[in-house]
Amino acid sequence: MSDIITRYAKPLPEPSAVSAPFWEGLNAGELRLQRCATCSRYVFYPRSVCPHCLSDRLEWQTASGRGRLYSYTIVRRAMNPAFAADVPYVFAIVELKEGPRVTTNLINCAPEYARVDMPVKAAYDSVTSEIALLKFEPE
Amino acid sequence: MTLKRAAAITGIGEMKPTRSPDGKSTLGIWTDVARHAVLDAGLSIADIDGLLIGQPITEQAQMWPSILGEYLGVHPRYGNVVDLGGASAAGMVWRAAAAIESGLANAVLCVTGEASDVETFYAPRARRSAQQLPYREFEVPYGPMGVNSGYALIAARHMYEYGTTSRQLAKIAVDQRTNACANPDALFYGKPLTVDDVLASPLVVDPLHLLEIVRPCTGGAALVVVSPQLARESSNPPVWLLGAGESSRGMMLSQMDSITTSPITEAAPKAFAMAGVSHKDIDLISVYDCYTITVLVTLEDAGFCAKGKGGPFVEEHDFTWQGDMPLNTHGGQLSFGQPGLAGGMSHLTEAVRQLQHRASERQVADCEVAFVNGNGGIMSEQVSLVLGIE
Ligand SMILES: [Zn+2]
Numbered sequence: 001m002s003d004i005i006t007r008y009a010k011p012l013p014e015p016s017a018v019s020a021p022f023w024e025g026l027n028a029g030e031l032r033l034q035r036c037a038t039c040s041r042y043v044f045y046p047r048s049v050c051p052h053c054l055s056d057r058l059e060w061q062t063a064s065g066r067g068r069l070y071s072y073t074i075v076r077r078a079m080n081p082a083f084a085a086d087v088p089y090v091f092a093i094v095e096l097k098e099g100p101r102v103t104t105n106l107i108n109c110a111p112e113y114a115r116v117d118m119p120v121k122a123a124y125d126s127v128t129s130e131i132a133l134l135k136f137e138p139e
Numbered sequence: 140m141t142l143k144r145a146a147a148i149t150g151i152g153e154m155k156p157t158r159s160p161d162g163k164s165t166l167g168i169w170t171d172v173a174r175h176a177v178l179d180a181g182l183s184i185a186d187i188d189g190l191l192i193g194q195p196i197t198e199q200a201q202m203w204p205s206i207l208g209e210y211l212g213v214h215p216r217y218g219n220v221v222d223l224g225g226a227s228a229a230g231m232v233w234r235a236a237a238a239i240e241s242g243l244a245n246a247v248l249c250v251t252g253e254a255s256d257v258e259t260f261y262a263p264r265a266r267r268s269a270q271q272l273p274y275r276e277f278e279v280p281y282g283p284m285g286v287n288s289g290y291a292l293i294a295a296r297h298m299y300e301y302g303t304t305s306r307q308l309a310k311i312a313v314d315q316r317t318n319a320c321a322n323p324d325a326l327f328y329g330k331p332l333t334v335d336d337v338l339a340s341p342l343v344v345d346p347l348h349l350l351e352i353v354r355p356c357t358g359g360a361a362l363v364v365v366s367p368q369l370a371r372e373s374s375n376p377p378v379w380l381l382g383a384g385e386s387s388r389g390m391m392l393s394q395m396d397s398i399t400t401s402p403i404t405e406a407a408p409k410a411f412a413m414a415g416v417s418h419k420d421i422d423l424i425s426v427y428d429c430y431t432i433t434v435l436v437t438l439e440d441a442g443f444c445a446k447g448k449g450g451p452f453v454e455e456h457d458f459t460w461q462g463d464m465p466l467n468t469h470g471g472q473l474s475f476g477q478p479g480l481a482g483g484m485s486h487l488t489e490a491v492r493q494l495q496h497r498a499s500e501r502q503v504a505d506c507e508v509a510f511v512n513g514n515g516g517i518m519s520e521q522v523s524l525v526l527g528i529e
Binding site for chain 2: 010011012014015016017044045047050052053054056072074075076077080083086089091093102103104111116135
């Protein structure tokens with residue numbers, strides 16, 4: 001099989017020192033969220049300070065991976081050519097059981113079956129040997 | 140008016156300079172010094188309502204106040220990049236004082252800094268981008284279709300929460316097209332539209348159809364703002380700024396408390412209160428319309444109708460220049476075209492034309508007070524204005 005076909009051409013996250021535990025968690029098939037030790041709220045995306053109280057006492061915890069589809073759209077035209085082969089695909093926001101919302105894709109679901117508020121669970125999509133993206137599928 | 144004793148510096152934060160970034164990012168440095176300054180001033184982050192940022196030299200991005208505000212949990216009512224080279228920090232101090240003097244903000248956080256070394260500072264700028272910005276790390280990998288997909292998420296959620304329909308949204312595009320057909324300068328002049336036409340156009344990002352999405356084009360606009368004295372000497376009837384309000388939130392929809400309610404709920408009341416006018420005094424509504432849903436949410440959040448009632452409201456009112464509620468009489472950007480940032484200015488130039496009674500065939504009768512709204516990002520940056528003639 002040709003290297004050109006198998007190479008992942010879409011934009012990849014570049015984990016930072018702050019976000020590395022999140023991406024490492026996904027690689028291990030686990031959703032990890034920061035939780036503020038001062039105000040006890042969960043935080044996403046990973047930060048060096050809590051956006052609710054400015055505390056820097058953020059601790060990593062394993063999250064349930066469960067949530068609901070907060071909103072979604074079916075992308076029918078790719079703006080980035082790397083996604084052209086995927087259309088139509090579902091670009092979505094999921095509200096996690098723990099509170100924070102995440103931008104994601106709904107997968108393992110025909111786009112026309114997507115519904116706002118449907119229950120979903122995390123699906124870890126290992127797009128390269130280093131990176132797994134956090135996607136969701138119907139519960 | 141004077142800025143003398145209008146404001147004082149009460150807290151500072153400073154990073155010890157190092158020769159190289161040592162793994163630090165510009166955003167990380169800003170966060171660190173900002174946190175120290177806020178704590179040094181004895182304030183909580185909630186006290187900060189203004190954000191001034193010096194444009195970094197080696198990082199290319201737009202909307203820095205939104206990026207940093209989101210990261211820090213600051214909710215600015217006043218935000219700017221100040222781009223005066225070495226004079227930027229001094230420039231920030233008076234801008235902050237001016238904002239405070241005028242009541243737009245109470246506590247303005249001014250931030251500068253850069254993660255660079257000799258090599259990166261002098262390196263070619265083209266390829267280098269701020270890869271570690273949160274939206275690049277947590278949104279772009281999932282394939283957004285520019286901002287189209289963001290507005291589609293707002294529309295889908297609005298439909299879920301309030302029962303808004305595509306037919307209601309389409310009617311906005313149709314009324315604005317009717318207006319464009321009375322504006323020879325509009326990109327879509329002479330091309331009337333029906334609701335069925337809009338609904339028959341291809342879905343691009345569900346639930347938004349092609350004809351609900353703005354069309355980028357080439358163009359430009361400018362305007363001159365003058366002092367009261369110059370205004371009185373002008374041969375044109377002066378269009379006075381009667382009220383202004385600004386409010387913004389972060390870059391990413393996932394970070395917003397609600398995606399169906401925008402910060403217009405703060406910006407517009409401020410503008411109305413400053414102007415001392417109410418909605419019934421408004422003769423022209425000239426509001427940013429990158430998508431149909433933008434207009435509907437703006438009408439709700441600016442208080443022209445109750446939250447969630449935008450759909451029925453659109454059905455009940457005639458937004459054409461001859462209608463009971465003239466809105467985007469130049470056609471809006473949806474039908475006039477969106478020449479970059481001049482698309483946003485088109486709402487101002489049209490309001491000025493209407494208020495000065497030089498809108499020719501589409502002139503709104505007895506047009507004396509206009510409501511203008513500008514929108515940036517995905518309904519994150521909002522500036523509401525009330526304009527009027529004597
Ligand atoms: Zn906290």
